[in-house]
Amino acid sequence: MKHHKFIAFNIETTSVDINTCELVKIDAIKYKNQKVKERFSTFINPNKHLDNEILNILNINQKDLYSAPQLTQAIKEFKRFIKRYLLIGYNCQNFDIPVLSRFTKIKNKNIDVLNMAQENLKLNSYRLHDVAKKLSLTIKDNNTESIADIYISLQNQK
Secondary structure, eight states, X not given: OOOSEEEEEEEEESSSOTTTOOEEEEEEEEEETTEEEEEEEEEOOOSSOOOXXXXXXXXXXXXXXXXXXXXXXXXXXXXXXXXXXXXXXXXXIIIIHHHHHTTSOOOSOEEEHHHHHHHHOOOSOOXXXXXXXXTTOOOOSSHHHHHHHHHHHHHHHO
């Protein structure tokens, strides 16, 4: 089923442990008829200094985090942005949604693009960039845009 309105989203955290990681960034892009309509992006202040290794992996700096909103404010703004839209994420059912659910209830329906890729493509690796390459998509600096591009491409193949 084609969805004409959806929000692609992605989170950045301090680790891959869904039970203990800290949320440091949320990105979301609202789409209508496969076109970008609105963007949401916020860093989240973890109220502590993060290791340089984590900052380098996430490609962010401590200054961005110190001036960012607190977690409760960032979550409130994110929920206001997503309303009841369908959420599209990459590995979101195993990571992004469980992490966000530690801080708020997410009632939105969601589609995991990783699952779509695994059902529709035969690959050795299902990393986001490998899937985009297989679909002949340009890799974007913003992973949220790449998630949307993959979703739209896989939807159009059906």
